[in-house]
Amino acid sequence: MRRGSAEYLMKIFSEIYSREILRPILPIFLLIIIGSIMVPEKFLTLTNVKILLMQLTPLAAIATGEMLVILTGGVDLTPGSAQGFTAMLAALLYISTKNFSLAVLAALAMGLVIGAINGVLVTKLKIFSFVATLAGLAIWRAVDLFISGGKLIYGLTPWEIFTYSVADVIPLGFIVIVIVEIAVYAMLQYSILGRYIYAMGSNEEALRLSGVRADLVKFMVFTIAGLMYGLGGVLIIGMSGLAVDPWTARGNELSAIASCVLGGILLTGGEGHPLGAFFGAALLTLISNILILLGYTEYYIQQIITGVILIGAATALSRGLRYVK
Template sequence: MKSNVLNKLNMLRKITSHEMFPPAMSLLMLYIISASISPQFLTTYNQYVLILQTVPLALLALGESLIIMMGSIDLSPGSVMALTGTISAILIKQLGFDPGLGIAAGILCGTLIGFLNGLMVTKAKIFSFVSSLAILVIGRGFVLILTQGRSITGLVEFRVFTYVTILGLPVMVWVFILLLIVLYIVVRRTSVGLVLYGLGGNEEAVRVSGVRVDFFKVLAFSLAGTLYGLSGQIMNARLEIAYPWTGWGYELDAIASCVLGGYYLTGGVGNPVGPVLGAYVLTMITNIFVLIGLDPYFQWVVKGIILIGAAAILTRGLRYVK
């Protein structure tokens, strides 16, 4: 009898000490609160919309998590999302490119931007905060130049992500799930992930051990840029409009999603599933504000308060914060 109780206590201790326990419990609590506030929240249609709204931000958060894992920061996700979506829209709608080729070009553009960002950090020795801030500004500037501040409408070619369904879910959701699985395996089961965690924990130790640190940093930024580029295509599919201000402020939501998902901004800690839960939480906050008819601008205040609370919980016990 006593051994059974001890086994149950040990199991409970393992569950509560798991890195995903705080994000999962936060999501569950918010889910219950949202369901009790609005009866429309649990409807099939609303849950379906909630998933579709989460995917673009979750892709940005996954890309951002790779950078934060190394102890760096990336402020460019929103602008890269807008720029890659705009480039694909122009290639397809104005230059007559094949839709598949135009979408691939947009994603490749995101990879190239991430690659350049990585080179600025590793070769030019520019702090990631500064280099990504420059890309944020330059990227948004190019979007405005290319569009002259006007939206590109009628993007029906991107409907492959939203109109084609498998087992009741759009292709965009399955693409996201596949990428999440692949990224999880890379981060948690390969040497690439081990190096990225090591860079966030102690970069100098990793460098002294003979690892090509610069290569892995550039790789992480390139992968992140690829995810940002894909997010831009999915946003085009959801809106069917390439809006010049698409993704405005999403870089902050991407960072917040990582923090809510259990990532330390000091690096070295985090589970790839965490940013997805964080993105779902932030999307849920916006969703419930719409359902109950509150001023949507208040969501910024609520997001800020939640972010402070999550950061305070995560940093408890740390001797210092970078």
């Protein structure tokens, strides 16, 4: 009887592991249970749920952009710098013009430009995506410091709109990112571009030999990713106290990549569920939230624990691969 039960459980776990979308969702439920048991008086509150969704929103935006690049077999190190720079651009433009719509559109457009530049560097100049975007990481942060003069920009009250809540729990910004995630899902699952993205990550040379303009596909992916970083820049203002400083979103490129790994996106490209980065970002947000509620507020402790979890997730994800890029 015991043997039969063990085999049945193994079959269940095998079925779960075979479904990409269930891999990150089950740990999310597990973390919710852990948080509910360990800190029920803090975790199970409407205020904390709203905080979780607010923290998740800007991270999910840039993680989704990163996911698109990773699915093609590349990597993008600019999400954090691009998110911070577009947020600062929007803030400065609003302070000078008092035009909220113009500031938001400028941030989104700047994100597109940053992504397009990355795409040109990779496709036309044939620079490895790691090197090209590593340069972008440094350059856009430096430009951010230059145009801001190193000052904190505050009083960005129109961005409160993204914190307005449905039923006092769900922020408008979170609803925006859910709509975007649905659009990305539809693109990857049902469009020709989505099929090309996965095919490029699996075998770029075969895609080229089939007559597809692979460089154009790659350029479009980097550009769309840049748009997501710009959206992340817009959303992070509302979710971080209606203020921006030159170091806003510093290190978020690592959080974006970590979200992809935790969400089951294979770093070698070509494999991963379209919603993987979103659920990976949710996992990362939950881990951080629970650690803070437990009293582990020190940054280094959070990073060590998150790093250990990330190594475990990456090990499970890459198991069975003969080669890792």
